[in-house]
Amino acid sequence: MTHRSTWWKTVLGIVLTLIMMFPVYWMINISFTGKASIRSGDLWPKDFTIDNYVRVLGDQLPYLGTSILVAFCCVILTLAIALPAAYALALLRCPGSGVLSFLLIVAQMIPAVVMSLGFYEIYNNLGLLDTLPGLVLADSTIAVPFAVMLLTSFMAGIPKSLLEAAEVDGATRTRRFFSIVIPLSRNSIVTVSLFAFLWSWSDFLFASTLDSGGGKMRPITMGLYNYIGAQTQEWGPMMATAVLASIPATILLVFAQKYVAAGVTAGAVKD
Incomplete structure (x- = not known):
């Protein structure tokens, strides 16, 4: 029935x-x-x-390489900041953790276009326009607040008895962080890494705003615009580039989907 x-x-x-x-x-x-x-x-x-793909492989591989490099660097930077921050907020109960959690929510509400204008002014003074570190740092500002909140939610649900037992055995806070907290947070770490990668991979606003015009460090999202002119658009190469740009993200989603499903719901239900 x-x-x-x-x-x-x-x-x-x-x-x-x-x-x-x-x-x-x-x-x-x-x-x-x-x-x-x-x-x-x-x-x-x-x-x-297949002429469109032949042309795209000749034109877009440098941009594709830049996107992959920026995305992976963004993931590394995001985890390097978010993991210890979440550990401190969830388990160490540092003073001001409530205020910091509120500021993280506020940070996600700031439009990216506003941040991009601020970054442009700062980068222009520091000489960081059209550079890899500049683009990685800008993309990470979108991923870090989300990563800290998600990881904090999960780490807060880790049984305190595990950490207390490790403390009795003489494990320091740093040892507990690397030996207990990080292994238990695997699903959330994979989820955060995937979202950071996808946000960086699909970024166009920061890439276009922080480009000084030289085009030395353009990602694949900027490479698409090589086929868009004032009067004509080359749809074949444009779509071939889009397909090529979709492949890395698709592969990551396929292999990480089970971790993402577990990581997104992590911390939502507590005993």
């Missing part, structure tokens, strides 16, 4: 998923379509070609 009454939900879910995935299919379709046939709007690439 239950099976008969819920079959329509499965069908509805499949239909909605297909609708949401259609733009992705269309992106792939256009990336394999010849320039002369793009405007025909065929549902499959009748004028099949």
